[in-house]
Amino acid sequence: MSNTATIVGIDVGTSSTKGVLVALDGTILATVSRAHEVSTPRPGHVEMDPAIWWDEAVSITRELLTATGQTQGQDIVAVGVSGMGPCVVLTDETGTLLRPGILYGVDTRATAQIARLTHELGGAAAIRAQTGSALSTQSVGPKLSWLAEHEPDVWARARRLFMPASWLGWNLTGAYYLDQHSASQCTPMYDAASQDWHQRWAAPLAGPLTLPPLVWPADVIGTVSADAAAQTGLAAGTPVIAGTIDAWSEAVSVGAQQLGDLMLMYGTTMFLVHTTALHNTSPVLWGTTGAFPGTRNLAAGMATSGAITSWLHDLFGAPGHPQLLAEAHESGVGARGLLMLPYFAGERTPIADPDARGVIAGLTTAHTRGDLYRAALEATAFGVRHNIEAFEHAGARIDRIVAVGGGTRGGLWPQIVSDVTGRRQLVPEKTIGASYGAAYLAAGAVTGPSETADIERWNPIVERLKPDPRATEAYDRRYRQYLELYPATSTIAHALAQDEQRGQS
Structure with missing residues (x-):
């Protein structure tokens, strides 16, 4: 070659x-x-x-x-x-x-x-x-x-x-x-x-x-x-x-296809893939064949994640995501009393409710765009925790979490996810994602495993995120409120969704 x-x-x-x-x-x-x-x-x-x-x-x-x-x-x-x-x-x-x-x-x-x-x-x-x-x-x-x-x-x-x-x-x-x-x-x-x-x-x-x-x-x-x-x-x-x-190609790109791995894909939507050798199933997750022979996956997907922050960015006409991230960092843990449900396009796992809708609770005229942006990041983190708990309820053993995708840049969003979940995350050197995973698979197909370096050498881990115990304690209280907010508002959300559908049918 x-x-x-x-x-x-x-x-x-x-x-x-x-x-x-x-x-x-x-x-x-x-x-x-x-x-x-x-x-x-x-x-x-x-x-x-x-x-x-x-x-x-x-x-x-x-x-x-x-x-x-x-x-x-x-x-x-x-x-x-x-x-x-x-x-x-x-x-x-x-x-x-x-x-x-x-x-x-x-x-x-x-x-x-x-x-x-x-x-x-x-x-x-x-x-x-x-x-x-x-x-x-x-x-x-x-x-x-x-x-x-x-x-x-x-x-x-x-x-x-x-x-x-x-x-x-x-x-x-x-x-x-x-x-x-x-x-x-x-x-x-x-x-x-x-x-x-x-x-x-x-x-x-x-x-x-x-x-x-x-x-x-x-x-x-x-x-x-x-x-x-x-x-x-x-x-x-x-x-x-x-x-x-x-x-699944993103999971390949960061080496998160080993047994016990969980990949978190930070993108327009949030996706989670756990690799196992067992035929695990769950009523609220997706059981799939893995990317490689002999492996199976449990997978989860949120309907929106980065899509919400992009929507807020466009709504605010802000100078850019870095500025909004800085303002969200200034807002602090809990977004100064805001709590958001991230169901802006319904939700996939774990609630499987296409008629769920986004909710922003606790708004006052004192809240800023940074507070709203922070609340959106926290909402997606709560959604990740909800899904991780569903994985473990299905019997999944999560040995390590590897983060990938454009949302890992800037640091605040993945740090909030670690704080909310109480979990460590590994961030690789290259987070370009699925196209890189596709290239890696193609390289192995034409050179063979003896000539193609393993993905850890292609894409080494360069950052290890640890949760802040004080933030995790504060988020534990807020997460319980997050779980209560959906059933408390779902009847109204469903009625509004049906009115929308009838009005545009």
Whole structure:
């Protein structure tokens, strides 16, 4: 392998597509990002045009090549991909898109289908025993059922099912596939024991679709086609790996796929992934196949986290997040009497309530934007603690917590999470996230484990956050109030959500 050999990693996220060019020792040579926005045509509907993802991948790859002086991608030896999920992207048999992609659990349109299918398939416990998870807004099956019922013309033409990572893989190579982990989030269509499609439940829900063959995230699914080479500047014949859902690729990027690890992904949403060898299940979490053979995960996801601070930033017209972080630091523990529920887009785990809504309690005219920003950071930390307690209730043993994502920058947010949870966190040197994990998997696929350094050498731990005992004691009291605030306000929140839905239906 040439000393100049490099790897490209591309990740499609909720708010941007990111690309990274990495040397075989893990050194980041160049990064490129393209911002994009989701579409919300109706309450509870969250979509995006997958054509955007491919266009961004093309422009990002060309810019990475330009940044390093390459004209034909001759030094790139492999391509890694990842993307948000589980999503629903439908095409005809030629790969022509039929409608915008339906996003993961933040899209809550299929609540009626979740209830109906749960009843028809024998209840939540029976579904969880077969697949690893109960049906929720995160599940693919109910969204397919929604499409069959509400968009029959689209459904009649649908032949293939993609997610963002496999959509990039298709455009790069022409291979039709889905990785095992992503398939395990296609509840109730996947069998956790056999790690294959559960045909008895999958066939009726898939309808006209040919379900994709299943591979592992690090498997090479093909090589860059001549057409994709012409568009991207990559060399035809370059190997491409299958990739997987972004949170799992992020966990790979920081080495948080060892047994007992818990990854905290600080981003637009907060995601938590715990790795185990056991088939643990929980009525309020998601049980999935891991990114590597022989591993399983319990996972949790909050519908909003960084999205709230971005909303506040835009609302305030502030000079930037660093200024707001400074003001939030000045506000101090407890945000001067404010308490927030972070359910601004419903909530996924552990309450599984798409009609939950954000609440800000304790407001007075004396409160500042720094207090509100601090309350938002604390609210997401309370949500993390709520989920961690659900993991442990399900029997998970958490040996270490590794933080990743853009939200780790600046220090205040992860410190608040450590203070609220009373847990230590490890912060690695590189927190670029899923695109870096995709590049690491791609490197291993073409060099083999004997030539590719382990991820701890690629991305060493550089910071160890410890909770402040005095802050933790204060937050213990506030956390109890946080747990009480949701049931105290949920009836009104549900009524308001229903009024919103009726008004825009």
